[in-house]
Amino acid sequence: MARVELRQLRYFVAVAEELNFGRAAERLLIAGPSLSQQIKALERDLGVRLFDRDRRSVSLTPAGAALLPHTRALLERADDLKRRAGRLSGSESVRLGYVNWLPPDLTSRTAAVAQVHVDAWVAPSHTQAARVADGSLDLAVCWVRAEDLGRLGLRARLIGADRLYAVARGGDSSDVPDVAARDADVLIDEDVTSWSSWNVYGEELARVTGARAVRISDGGVTGPAFFDHVRRSRRPVVNSPKGQTTPLPPDLVRREIVAPKVYWTWSLVRRESEDRAGVLAVVDALCDGVGDLHVTAPDAWLPADDPYALPR
Numbered sequence: 001m002a003r004v005e006l007r008q009l010r011y012f013v014a015v016a017e018e019l020n021f022g023r024a025a026e027r028l029l030i031a032g033p034s035l036s037q038q039i040k041a042l043e044r045d046l047g048v049r050l051f052d053r054d055r056r057s058v059s060l061t062p063a064g065a066a067l068l069p070h071t072r073a074l075l076e077r078a079d080d081l082k083r084r085a086g087r088l089s090g091s092e093s094v095r096l097g098y099v100n101w102l103p104p105d106l107t108s109r110t111a112a113v114a115q116v117h118v119d120a121w122v123a124p125s126h127t128q129a130a131r132v133a134d135g136s137l138d139l140a141v142c143w144v145r146a147e148d149l150g151r152l153g154l155r156a157r158l159i160g161a162d163r164l165y166a167v168a169r170g171g172d173s174s175d176v177p178d179v180a181a182r183d184a185d186v187l188i189d190e191d192v193t194s195w196s197s198w199n200v201y202g203e204e205l206a207r208v209t210g211a212r213a214v215r216i217s218d219g220g221v222t223g224p225a226f227f228d229h230v231r232r233s234r235r236p237v238v239n240s241p242k243g244q245t246t247p248l249p250p251d252l253v254r255r256e257i258v259a260p261k262v263y264w265t266w267s268l269v270r271r272e273s274e275d276r277a278g279v280l281a282v283v284d285a286l287c288d289g290v291g292d293l294h295v296t297a298p299d300a301w302l303p304a305d306d307p308y309a310l311p312r
Helices: 006-020 021-028 032-046 064-089 106-110 123-136 144-153 192-209 226-232 277-287
Strands: 051-053 059-060 093-098 115-118 141-142 155-163 164-168 185-189 212-216 252-258 262-270
Touching: 006 021, 006 032, 006 192, 032 093, 051 212, 064 106, 064 277, 093 123, 093 277, 106 115, 106 277, 123 141, 123 155, 123 192, 141 277, 144 155, 164 226, 185 192, 185 226, 192 212, 192 262, 226 252, 252 262, 262 277
Parallel strands: 093 115, 093 141, 185 212
Antiparallel strands: 051 059, 141 262, 155 262, 164 252
16 A cells, blocks of 8 residues: 555545535645545545545545544544644743742753743732733743632642741740641731732631731731741741741741641643643643642641632
8 A cells, every 4th residue: 555644634534524625625725626636646545435426516435434533533643643742842932930939840840841931020929820811921830819710811730839837936946836827927918019919818817717917018928027027926927938948047936837737829820722732731741740739638728719729
């Protein structure tokens, strides 16, 4: 048998679906006589007649009808192979934004599928999500609510999670007791431009768990000002995700929050309409195998509108 080309198989499927050579030629953007010649060549190469045709009608022969589903399946596999090859080529450029956390192995996990360029503008979660929605970024690692996803036309997958803890006065100690969430303070900053997502999160944490919301106006949700708030407080203060890895001063201690354990989730967000192979491959490379990171455990707490929160 002579070599059969995928192009000829696509022609066969188009004619079989249209049952009209003229319409099939228009759909394929080729001349009618060329299409007819290619179908004849395919029939010759396969050794069977695929169509019965005269001046008035075109119909599939029994052989053509039998081969059609196999041809479609073959073309689907060929298209899938092309998509996978595109992902492996690593030639597509993907713009990724973030807030303050990225997977430590991001480069090694994405090198084979795309050229990931981490955007230099580090911005709050709500800003990065909006940039993905307007096309300024392809992906972003940020905190989002289900409401945000629907409003902005985004999709999210869990990529990371921080278990929040409290910071208290106490100095160096080998026996630091846990603290119930209701016995902790959570700082709410009046600067909604910088702290919009944290404030939404903190307000709900206080309302649901009984933690006390403390209003501030100095940006002290993190950094040295945060430690000053802790020193002035008689209660432990919930640490934000931006301070998760900051070393504590020697006069302060970390206390685990329990009843419930408090989690902050990181989502990898993309546009709902995103269909570029490289972008989707980066999402898979970074999120496949992540699991639930304990955020769905019975003693875990997430805001009710967190995309990964279980119904209450």
